[in-house]
Amino acid sequence: xxxxxxxxxxxxxxxxxxxxxxxxxxxxxxxxxxxxxxxxxxxxxxxxxxxxxxxxxxxxxxxxxxxxxxxxxxxxxxxxxxxxxxxxxxxxxxxxxxxxxxxxxxxxxxxxxxxxxxxxxxxxxxxxxxxxxxxxxxxxxxxxxxxxxxxxxxxxxxxxxxxxxxxxxxxxxxxxxxxxxxxxxxxxxxxxxxxxxxxxxxxxxxxxxxxxxxxxxxxxxxxxxxxxxxxxxxxxxxxxxxxxxxxxxxxxxxxxxxxxxxxxxxxxxxxxxxxxxxxxxxxxxxxxxxxxxxxxxxxxxxxxxxxxxxxxxxxxxxxxxxxxxxxxxxxxxxxxxxxxxxxxxxxxxxxxxxxxxxxxxxxxxxx
Numbered sequence: 379x380x381x382x383x384x385x386x387x388x389x390x391x392x393x394x395x396x397x398x399x400x401x402x403x404x405x406x407x408x409x410x411x412x413x414x415x416x417x418x419x420x421x422x423x424x425x426x427x428x429x430x431x432x433x434x435x436x437x438x439x440x441x442x443x444x445x446x447x448x449x450x451x452x453x454x455x456x457x458x459x460x461x462x463x464x465x466x467x468x469x470x471x472x473x474x475x476x477x478x479x480x481x482x483x484x485x486x487x488x489x490x491x492x493x494x495x496x497x498x499x500x501x502x503x504x505x506x507x508x509x510x511x512x513x514x515x516x517x518x519x520x521x522x523x524x525x526x527x528x529x530x531x532x533x534x535x536x537x538x539x540x541x542x543x544x545x546x547x548x549x550x551x552x553x554x555x556x557x558x559x560x561x562x563x564x565x566x567x568x569x570x571x572x573x574x575x576x577x578x579x580x581x582x583x584x585x586x587x588x589x590x591x592x593x594x595x596x597x598x599x600x601x602x603x604x605x606x607x608x609x610x611x612x613x614x615x616x617x618x619x620x621x622x623x624x625x626x627x628x629x630x631x632x633x634x635x636x637x638x639x640x641x642x643x644x645x646x647x648x649x650x651x652x653x654x655x656x657x658x659x660x661x662x663x664x665x666x667x668x669x670x671x672x673x674x675x676x677x678x679x680x681x682x683x684x685x686x687x688x689x690x691x692x693x694x695x696x697x698x699x700x701x702x703x704x705x706x707x708x709x710x711x712x713x714x715x716x717x718x719x720x721x722x723x724x725x726x727x728x729x730x731x732x733x734x735x736x737x738x739x740x741x742x743x744x745x
Contacts, residue, residue: 413453456479614688
């Protein structure tokens with residue numbers, strides 16, 4: 379029932395907007411409030427905070443349906459920010475931020491990446507120093523999804539600039555409305571996912587209440603991020619497998635309808651062989667993914683397995699979609715076709731939430 383609700387909402391409210399969103403490089407702000415009205419934004423957050431009251435399985439349904447429809451919408455970022463608040467926020471912070479996030483009235487963004495610090499979180503330079511009841515923030519972040527619309531930014535900062543390694547990094551939630559010294563750059567020109575607003579953000583002596591600090595003590599930011607990155611990487615894996623499955627589905631239908639030299643493209647052995655391999659890899663990914671979801675719901679998914687899920691699923695996603703583009707021939711290179719948009723949109727999944735090279739390093743560290 380929940381999947382039907384999500385699918386109907388996406389088809390009615392989001393799919394018709396995709397072309398315009400890609401042109402304007404951002405979704406419409408009312409898309410968030412519409413999704414919030416149906417409890418689609420924070421489906422796995424407690425009803426006490428106006429969330430959907432479900433589990434990660436409900437979040438997975440939303441991610442899957444967005445991926446299958448080829449819709450670019452910042453719902454996953456909204457959930458990730460909410461989980462930082464749920465896990466590390468005070469009761470006052472939870473009641474202040476989670477209900478409006480669930481309703482779509484407050485949009486969240488995560489600001490970790492910097493020009494010189496991507497997957498290497500220890501290289502963060504944006505600083506925050508305590509002055510009375512405030513923190514003073516200086517620095518910049520890049521590749522920030524939801525930046526144009528965000529009213530709440532979960533920000534990674536150096537609270538101890540002398541500390542080395544992971545020490546000295548903390549998390550602060552920044553409420554951006556009418557905030558002096560805070561600035562968002564123009565949407566960055568990407569090769570895909572242009573329905574998302576991805577921007578740079580700048581902090582010039584930005585003053586934030588110390589009560590917005592996330593966590594009990596300073597210097598725990600990297601450990602907090604590594605914990606929630608399990609959730610984020612599993613979310614990426616969900617979308618990747620759903621996209622791979624959809625690519626196989628739409629390509630199977632295309633090759634059945636397409637004729638070459640008087641016979642269906644599906645009648646050629648090469649076509650059947652390619653699709654058989656794609657179908658098998660997508661199915662193997664689905665079984666592993668469902669196991670990871672089950673383990674996560676039971677609080678048993680460890681960071682290494684989450685890294686495996688993110689690495690394996692996104693590698694297979696890109697390969698499967700690329701094979702499916704090839705089977706579409708010239709039409710697979712036309713942006714009006716969903717398979718072409720899936721092709722450019724999928725490439726970044728091997729990069730964000732930690733590059734796949736970093737995933738392999740994390741996996742190797744467990745050997």
